[in-house]
Amino acid sequence: MDSDTLAKTETRPARRKPESLAKLKKAARKLFVERGYHATRPQDIAREAGLGHGTFYLHYDDKRACFLSFVEDARLELQDYVDARVARSDGTLERTIAETLNAIYDYSETHPGVLGAAMTDEAVIDAEGVQATPLLVRWGRDWADQVRRAAEAGDVASDYDVNIIGQAILGAIHQTSDEGYRSGRKRQDLIDNVTRFLVRALRP
Amino acid sequence: MDSDTLAKTETRPARRKPESLAKLKKAARKLFVERGYHATRPQDIAREAGLGHGTFYLHYDDKRACFLSFVEDARLELQDYVDARVARSDGTLERTIAETLNAIYDYSETHPGVLGAAMTDEAVIDAEGVQATPLLVRWGRDWADQVRRAAEAGDVASDYDVNIIGQAILGAIHQTSDEGYRSGRKRQDLIDNVTRFLVRALRP
Amino acid sequence: MDSDTLAKTETRPARRKPESLAKLKKAARKLFVERGYHATRPQDIAREAGLGHGTFYLHYDDKRACFLSFVEDARLELQDYVDARVARSDGTLERTIAETLNAIYDYSETHPGVLGAAMTDEAVIDAEGVQATPLLVRWGRDWADQVRRAAEAGDVASDYDVNIIGQAILGAIHQTSDEGYRSGRKRQDLIDNVTRFLVRALRP
Amino acid sequence: MDSDTLAKTETRPARRKPESLAKLKKAARKLFVERGYHATRPQDIAREAGLGHGTFYLHYDDKRACFLSFVEDARLELQDYVDARVARSDGTLERTIAETLNAIYDYSETHPGVLGAAMTDEAVIDAEGVQATPLLVRWGRDWADQVRRAAEAGDVASDYDVNIIGQAILGAIHQTSDEGYRSGRKRQDLIDNVTRFLVRALRP
DNA sequence: TATGAATGAGCATTCATTCAT
DNA sequence: CATGAATGAATGCTCATTCAT
Numbered sequence: 004m005d006s007d008t009l010a011k012t013e014t015r016p017a018r019r020k021p022e023s024l025a026k027l028k029k030a031a032r033k034l035f036v037e038r039g040y041h042a043t044r045p046q047d048i049a050r051e052a053g054l055g056h057g058t059f060y061l062h063y064d065d066k067r068a069c070f071l072s073f074v075e076d077a078r079l080e081l082q083d084y085v086d087a088r089v090a091r092s093d094g095t096l097e098r099t100i101a102e103t104l105n106a107i108y109d110y111s112e113t114h115p116g117v118l119g120a121a122m123t124d125e126a127v128i129d130a131e132g133v134q135a136t137p138l139l140v141r142w143g144r145d146w147a148d149q150v151r152r153a154a155e156a157g158d159v160a161s162d163y164d165v166n167i168i169g170q171a172i173l174g175a176i177h178q179t180s181d182e183g184y185r186s187g188r189k190r191q192d193l194i195d196n197v198t199r200f201l202v203r204a205l206r207p
Numbered sequence: 208m209d210s211d212t213l214a215k216t217e218t219r220p221a222r223r224k225p226e227s228l229a230k231l232k233k234a235a236r237k238l239f240v241e242r243g244y245h246a247t248r249p250q251d252i253a254r255e256a257g258l259g260h261g262t263f264y265l266h267y268d269d270k271r272a273c274f275l276s277f278v279e280d281a282r283l284e285l286q287d288y289v290d291a292r293v294a295r296s297d298g299t300l301e302r303t304i305a306e307t308l309n310a311i312y313d314y315s316e317t318h319p320g321v322l323g324a325a326m327t328d329e330a331v332i333d334a335e336g337v338q339a340t341p342l343l344v345r346w347g348r349d350w351a352d353q354v355r356r357a358a359e360a361g362d363v364a365s366d367y368d369v370n371i372i373g374q375a376i377l378g379a380i381h382q383t384s385d386e387g388y389r390s391g392r393k394r395q396d397l398i399d400n401v402t403r404f405l406v407r408a409l410r411p
Numbered sequence: 412m413d414s415d416t417l418a419k420t421e422t423r424p425a426r427r428k429p430e431s432l433a434k435l436k437k438a439a440r441k442l443f444v445e446r447g448y449h450a451t452r453p454q455d456i457a458r459e460a461g462l463g464h465g466t467f468y469l470h471y472d473d474k475r476a477c478f479l480s481f482v483e484d485a486r487l488e489l490q491d492y493v494d495a496r497v498a499r500s501d502g503t504l505e506r507t508i509a510e511t512l513n514a515i516y517d518y519s520e521t522h523p524g525v526l527g528a529a530m531t532d533e534a535v536i537d538a539e540g541v542q543a544t545p546l547l548v549r550w551g552r553d554w555a556d557q558v559r560r561a562a563e564a565g566d567v568a569s570d571y572d573v574n575i576i577g578q579a580i581l582g583a584i585h586q587t588s589d590e591g592y593r594s595g596r597k598r599q600d601l602i603d604n605v606t607r608f609l610v611r612a613l614r615p
Numbered sequence: 616m617d618s619d620t621l622a623k624t625e626t627r628p629a630r631r632k633p634e635s636l637a638k639l640k641k642a643a644r645k646l647f648v649e650r651g652y653h654a655t656r657p658q659d660i661a662r663e664a665g666l667g668h669g670t671f672y673l674h675y676d677d678k679r680a681c682f683l684s685f686v687e688d689a690r691l692e693l694q695d696y697v698d699a700r701v702a703r704s705d706g707t708l709e710r711t712i713a714e715t716l717n718a719i720y721d722y723s724e725t726h727p728g729v730l731g732a733a734m735t736d737e738a739v740i741d742a743e744g745v746q747a748t749p750l751l752v753r754w755g756r757d758w759a760d761q762v763r764r765a766a767e768a769g770d771v772a773s774d775y776d777v778n779i780i781g782q783a784i785l786g787a788i789h790q791t792s793d794e795g796y797r798s799g800r801k802r803q804d805l806i807d808n809v810t811r812f813l814v815r816a817l818r819p
Numbered sequence: 820t821a822t823g824a825a826t827g828a829g830c831a832t833t834c835a836t837t838c839a840t
Numbered sequence: 841c842a843t844g845a846a847t848g849a850a851t852g853c854t855c856a857t858t859c860a861t
Contacts, residue, residue: 023845039328041245045831055847060832123328143382160407167392167400171379178347178378179371188371196371203364204408227821248855250823259822261858270856431841449653452834454844463843465837474835532651532735551790568815575791575800575808582790583783586755596779604779611772612816635824657852667826672853 024062026052031073036116040070040123067128077114077121078138084110096158096205099149101198107180108190118180139177143170150205159205172201228266230256235277240320244274244327271332281318281325282342288314300362300409303353305402311384312394322384343381347374354409363409376405432470434460439481444524448478448531478531485522485529486546492518504566504613507557509606515588516598526588547585551578558613567613580609636674638664643685648728652682652735679740689726689733690750696722708770708817711761713810719792720802730792751789755782762817771817784813 030051034043045066049056063069088106092098111118122138147169153159179197234255238247249270253263267273292310296302315322326342351373357363383401438459442451453474457467471477496514500506519526530546555577561567587605642663646655657678661668675681700718704710723730734750759781765771791809 044829056831057833057847058845061845066831139382162403164392164396164400167383167397168404170383171401171404174378174380174382175375176378177382178343179374188368192368193371196368197375199366200372200375200408203410204404206407249857250855253823260824261822262820264857265820453836454834457844464845465843466841468836469841547790570811572800572804572808575805576812578791579787579809579812582786582788584786586751586786586789587779587782596776600776601779604776605783607774608780608783608816611818612812614815656850668852669826669854670824673824678852 023052023054023058026054027059027062027069028073028076031069032076032117035070035073035123036120039120040128045069070123070128074121074123074138077117078141080114081107081110081118096153097198097202100201101194104176104180104194104197107176108193111180112190122177139173143173146170146172153205157207160207163205168205171204175201227256227258227262230258231263231266231273232277232280235273236280236321239274239277239327240324243324244332249273274327274332278325278327278342281321282345284318285311285314285322300357301402301406304405305398308380308384308398308401311380312397315384316394326381343377347377350374350376357409361411364411367409372409375408379405431460431462431466434462435467435470435477436481436484439477440484440525440528443478443481443531444528447528453477482529482531482546485525486549488522489515489518489526504561505606505610508609509602512584512588512602512605515584516601519588520598530585547581551581554578554580561613565615568615571613576613579612583609635664635666635670638666639671639674639681640685640688643681644688644729644732647682647685647735648732651732652740657681682735682740686733686735686750689729690753692726693719693722693730708765709810709814712813713806716788716792716806716809719788720805723792724802734789751785755785758782758784765817769819772819775817780817783816787813 027048031043031048034047034051038047043066045059045063046056048069049059052058059069063072085103085106088102088109089099092102107118124137144166147165150159150163150168150172151165154161154163154165175197179193231252235247235252238251238255249263249267250260252273253260256262263273267276289307289310292306292313293303296306311322328341348370351369354363354367354372354376355369358365358367358369380401383397435456439451439456442455442459446455453467453471454464456477457464460466467477471480493511493514496510496517497507500510515526532545552574555574558567558571558576558580559573562569562571562573584605587601639660643655643660646659646663650659657671657675658668660681661671664670671681675684697715697718700714700721701711704714719730736749756778759777762771762775762780762784763777766773766775766777788809791805
């Protein structure tokens with residue numbers, strides 16, 4: 004009965020643009036994650052979305068634009084996860100790190116494979132020209148900022164080049180989240196170990 | 208019959224094969240580094256090597272095999288660099304780390320771009336089936352072994368899951384070498400900072 | 412039922428159709444001239460006309476019909492120019508030719524590119540089947556008629572096959588107007604030279 | 616028997632490049648003539664030539680290049696016809712014109728449709744950039760040169776702008792050859808009429 | 820062992836046309 | 841009458857791989 008009522012609202016094959024775009028986004032994410040950039044054809048995305056392949060080009064200039072949009076969406080989503088978690092922390096570096104890790108693992112758990120796919124190296128997509136700064140570099144800079152502020156507050160050793168250390172932290176997190184999960188580590192183990200590792204590395 | 212006689216008469220041009228293979232390897236490395244996996248065609252490699260297109264397939268089953276061979280070669284080369292450097296160290300973790308970093312940066316300097324190219328994600332090459340374990344994972348395991356031994360010797364905190372920490376170390380090193388150079392950091396700065404970072408993280 | 416009542420109540424927006432058609436014609440001409448048949452999409456025409464894509468098909472069966480209509484319009488327009496000019500002439504062949512040339516050049520000047528575009532070869536539009544006689548052939552026949560009458564009146568050499576000569580005259584005019592303008596000849600030069608050329612060729 | 620001997624020489628499916636190119640040229644000409652530029656796909660040309668469609672791109676950069684090559688070949692072929700015929704003439708303008716017409720009609724008879732197809736307007740192929748000067752313009756210039764020389768020799772009225780007249784002559788010839796044949800005129804009629812027409816137009 | 824002409828499945832993209840609104 | 845999102849057949853072209861020489 005419920006489904007019946009629902010059906011009436013949803014069944015309409017729709018002719019509304021936003022709906023198509025949403026379908027495409029969902030389909031694109033699914034396929035980019037499952038198969039990677041090169042093994043995913045615009046046609047596959049459209050078909051997965053239940054649309055004709057011409058429709059794909061109503062929403063994206065080309066395949067690359069679709070991928071870039073997928074990456075940006077993932078970035079923003081993760082950002083939200085991290086912001087929400089970190090807001091709860093008491094501001095100490097340890098808690099901040101722990102909460103950030105939690106946020107990343109939360110995201111990875113609820114969006115498996117997305118971060119990995121979104122970090123596909125720029126060289127891999129034909130690029131040709133510009134492309135926004137790769138995700139990893141942006142995130143490395145964010146960490147550098149965090150470390151700088153913590154160092155100024157005396158929470159982090161002052162003899163570090165924060166830019167280098169920002170990258171190091173990001174690398175440690177990325178690599179452990181990527182691989183840790185792959186080999187089935189338990190989440191709390193990952194968080195505990197990595198937090199401990201980073202806190203010890205950073206404390207004054 | 209004729210062809211048989213001919214074959215016997217002809218002084219078989221002997222094994223000039225290794226020479227061709229060496230040329231192909233050099234050419235493949237150059238192009239994989241410069242253009243990446245997808246933008247490099249077997250034909251390009253053969254031509255760069257000064258050989259006919261067909262010759263490529265005398266030495267490799269397919270493009271993927273050629274790439275995998277390039278990766279393996281790079282891995283072994285780097286291994287040699289690291290082994291040589293680490294052999295000089297006094298065995299303390301700090302020195303081991305510092306020498307390893309030095310080895311990596313040495314290699315990166317003398318073989319620019321090679322590590323980056325060799326780490327191209329498995330998902331990117333068509334894969335289809337198995338594929339050897341990616342470089343990063345293998346290296347992460349090597350680090351895990353190192354840390355395990357150091358922990359057993361009491362040089363490293365004993366409350367770590369070495370597998371996780373191995374990945375963390377690798378991640379920190381990889382990310383800093385990758386990005387550090389890109390932004391023109393000075394090598395000694397990188398080594399000092401990263402060594403300090405890792406040593407502090409690990410010491411008991 | 413509801414829709415029925417509604418229909419009856421609504422003051423049918425009346426015939427605003429002609430307005431749309433006029434806009435489409437103007438837009439089609441502009442684009443066929445600027446870009447040619449193949450590079451002009453029905454969508455472009457509609458958009459240039461400030462109308463939705465679908466509206467195009469309210470007025471034309473397909474793209475080909477639109478182009479053919481453009482050609483016919485141009486033909487009629489030119490016809491008017493020629494008729495008006497020739498009406499002023501004193502009926503001698505020389506004056507008739509000169510006035511016709513003047514008419515064509517007038518039209519070309521005030522409608523630059525239109526004749527060229529309208530003469531796009533039939534083979535170029537997908538054709539598939541029939542297609543109206545190409546412009547050039549129709550005009551060639553018109554000239555043949557003119558020459559026949561003039562020959563009967565003794566104004567033109569009687570040893571010509573008027574059909575062939577009609578084509579020759581048309582060809583000379585077409586080619587000179589096409590190319591003459593392109594290379595920036597002065598109009599009076601063109602008219603003088605071509606008139607002289609034709610008059611000498613035709614006189615008994 | 617003869618064909619048997621021949622077969623031995625010819626049957627070889629060949630792996631020689633020039634043979635493929637020749638096949639492609641023949642096929643391209645056939646299809647460009649029969650269907651026009653737009654209705655002919657590279658794939659069709661290859662198939663008509665009995666080759667895979669990849670082979671097409673071994674010989675031409677793209678479809679446009681193939682068409683341009685077809686045009687150039689036709690131009691050179693016609694040139695040969697004209698040169699051969701004109702060489703026989705006694706140098707008077709009348710004979711030169713008559714022989715040129717003969718050459719063109721010869722060519723048109725033995726290569727039906729080729730000239731029409733080769734004169735496909737530049738605007739029709741995507742062009743985008745340069746493209747060699749269209750055939751008609753080149754030929755118009757050739758005629759201008761002829762007329763200039765004849766005028767200097769006193770064989771042609773001196774009050775003409777030779778550039779305009781060159782175009783006029785070309786136009787007359789082109790249009791009559793194009794249309795004349797289409798409506799089944801007899802060749803000698805065409806030649807006689809057009810020669811007479813041009814000679815009268817030009818004589819001093 | 821070496822060659823490179825030949826291949827055709829496959830890809831990204833376009834565009835004339837339809838139809839639900 | 842008008843709209844424009846949706847469609848999918850069709851296109852030009854690439855490239856990993858084969859095989860006759």
